[in-house]
Amino acid sequence: xxxxxxxxxxxxxxxxxxxxxxxxxxxxxxxxxxxxxxxxxxxxxxxxxxxxxxxxxxxxxxxxxxxxxxxxxxxxxxxxxxxxxxxxxxxxxxxxxxxxxxxxxxxxxxxxxxxxxxxxxxxxxxxxxxxxxxxxxxxxxxxxxxxxxxxxxxxxxxxxxxxxxxxxxxxxxxxxxxxxxxxxxxxxxxxxxxxxxxxxxxxxxxxxxxxxxxxxx
Amino acid sequence: xxxxxxxxxxxxxxxxxxxxxxxxxxxxxxxxxxxxxxxxxxxxxxxxxxxxxxxxxxxxxxxxxxxxxxxxxxxxxxxxxxxxxxxxxxxxxxxxxxxxxxxxxxxxxxxxxxxxxxxxxxxxxxxxxxxxxxxxxxxxxxxxxxxxxxxxxxxxxxxxxxxxxxxxxxxxxxxxxxxxxxxxxxxxxxxxxxxxxxxxxxxxxxxxxxxxxxxxxxxxxxxxxxxxxxxxxxxxxxxxxxx
Ligand SMILES: Nc1ncnc2c1ncn2[C@@H]1O[C@H](COP(=O)(O)OP(=O)(O)OP(=O)(O)O)[C@@H](O)[C@H]1O
Ligand SMILES: [Mg+2]
Numbered sequence: 001x002x003x004x005x006x007x008x009x010x011x012x013x014x015x016x017x018x019x020x021x022x023x024x025x026x027x028x029x030x031x032x033x034x035x036x037x038x039x040x041x042x043x044x045x046x047x048x049x050x051x052x053x054x055x056x057x058x059x060x061x062x063x064x065x066x067x068x069x070x071x072x073x074x075x076x077x078x079x080x081x082x083x084x085x086x087x088x089x090x091x092x093x094x095x096x097x098x099x100x101x102x103x104x105x106x107x108x109x110x111x112x113x114x115x116x117x118x119x120x121x122x123x124x125x126x127x128x129x130x131x132x133x134x135x136x137x138x139x140x141x142x143x144x145x146x147x148x149x150x151x152x153x154x155x156x157x158x159x160x161x162x163x164x165x166x167x168x169x170x171x172x173x174x175x176x177x178x179x180x181x182x183x184x185x186x187x188x189x190x191x192x193x194x195x196x197x198x199x200x201x202x203x204x205x206x207x208x209x210x211x212x213x214x215x216x217x
Numbered sequence: 218x219x220x221x222x223x224x225x226x227x228x229x230x231x232x233x234x235x236x237x238x239x240x241x242x243x244x245x246x247x248x249x250x251x252x253x254x255x256x257x258x259x260x261x262x263x264x265x266x267x268x269x270x271x272x273x274x275x276x277x278x279x280x281x282x283x284x285x286x287x288x289x290x291x292x293x294x295x296x297x298x299x300x301x302x303x304x305x306x307x308x309x310x311x312x313x314x315x316x317x318x319x320x321x322x323x324x325x326x327x328x329x330x331x332x333x334x335x336x337x338x339x340x341x342x343x344x345x346x347x348x349x350x351x352x353x354x355x356x357x358x359x360x361x362x363x364x365x366x367x368x369x370x371x372x373x374x375x376x377x378x379x380x381x382x383x384x385x386x387x388x389x390x391x392x393x394x395x396x397x398x399x400x401x402x403x404x405x406x407x408x409x410x411x412x413x414x415x416x417x418x419x420x421x422x423x424x425x426x427x428x429x430x431x432x433x434x435x436x437x438x439x440x441x442x443x444x445x446x447x448x449x450x451x452x453x454x455x456x457x458x459x460x
Binding site: 118120121123124125126127128129130131134138139142143146 | 270300303307321326
């Protein structure tokens with residue numbers, strides 16, 4: 001087999017790859033933001049003293065961390081989304097599945113971050129007459145969030161990579177276009193290496209940004 | 218006059234571990250009560266029951282005539298009347314010294330920022346740390362940090378101050394500066410309960426000394442009586458080890 005690298009395939013697909021990259025970013029970003037909000041509720045429920053809040057949240061976390069994301073994407077796409085809006089929508093399904101999945105992981109990030117703050121901090125705040133919500137807001141969370149930032153960054157990086165799985169439901173993100181270039185030209189290296197390079201640029205930039213943020217804080 | 222703190226038959230356990238047994242205690246306004254006793258005897262737990270950091274299980278506790286066991290009572294309201302100083306200072310590391318002091322008056326008492334600042338500066342002056350107002354806790358020595366912690370508790374204008382081994386985490390040369398602030402406070406008429414191993418301070422400043430062992434108050438009397446002529450053998454044994 002002769003080794004040749006057909007740059008024309010990449011340049012043909014360049015605009016689609018770029019658009020796909022934007023979708024990849026958009027889907028991952030929406031996933032991490034919505035997932036973090038949902039994760040906040042789940043995380044706090046999971047830390048509750050009340051069993052009827054804690055148990056369902058623990059169940060949620062186990063369910064989404066204990067089953068493959070691939071499967072979750074299929075169920076959300078062909079099952080949940082169709083049930084709720086009456087038709088399939090790959091982008092809605094992609095964002096929903098990633099957000100639901102990320103929520104389980106961010107819930108654990110919140111818990112770990114909050115529990116890493118020394119109990120003396122909240123005790124001092126309580127002893128000054130603060131309510132539970134004030135203790136959280138002014139004393140625990142500002143310190144905990146600082147410690148959570150690296151973990152959130154990592155979760156975002158994982159999500160960018162895992163968002164490639166939504167190609168299976170034809171959400172038009174980067175991996176989807178890499179696969180379609182592969183199908184059209186029956187070529188392996190050009191589309192997949194190009195996609196790999198783009199993913200690497202995304203995750204590595206984020207990695208650098210995180211290091212910068214950590215230093216600044 | 219009614220006692221400002223009244224404890225009747227207070228008991229508390231952690232699982233099978235009985236930590237406080239049938240504690241009876243009355244403290245008058247402006248009294249300084251010093252609590253001594255071996256490690257694990259329940260001194261901290263007793264203090265923490267008085268501001269509900271631990272939930273008393275059995276018995277009754279009244280602060281200024283209000284029962285802590287009353288379900289309708291707001292815990293936060295009681296806590297604004299009872300300041301606490303911890304062995305480990307527990308300053309908020311993400312805030313400057315002055316913000317540490319101003320936080321609760323502003324967020325709990327709803328003071329304006331200028332009012333809270335005025336009070337904070339006054340208190341920093343009192344504990345001799347005016348120049349540290351904008352410093353962060355990590356840059357303070359242990360003695361300075363503990364003095365800020367005292368100022369922070371005083372900013373809520375509490376009627377009672379609880380001190381749980383306030384000098385035990387300090388280098389010896391810093392113990393004096395913290396005890397001096399506490400002595401001033403006692404002289405101004407603050408009602409104080411102090412858990413400490415500083416027997417000199419106990420003798421000089423304490424109106425009453427309580428000796429605790431195994432969750433019980435073994436002896437409670439004036440410093441002269443307790444140090445020079447303890448009634449109980451167990452008190453005598455403990456004192457012979459620490460003095
Ligand atoms: N949150 C807790 N959970 C379980 N056990 C506890 C808890 N807090 C205290 N204890 C136990 O209660 C007992 C009394 O503890 P406490 O801290 O009141 O003693 P202390 O007299 O203050 O001792 P020290 O001089 O070491 O501070 C100890 O046996 C301790 O292990
Ligand atoms: Mg103690």
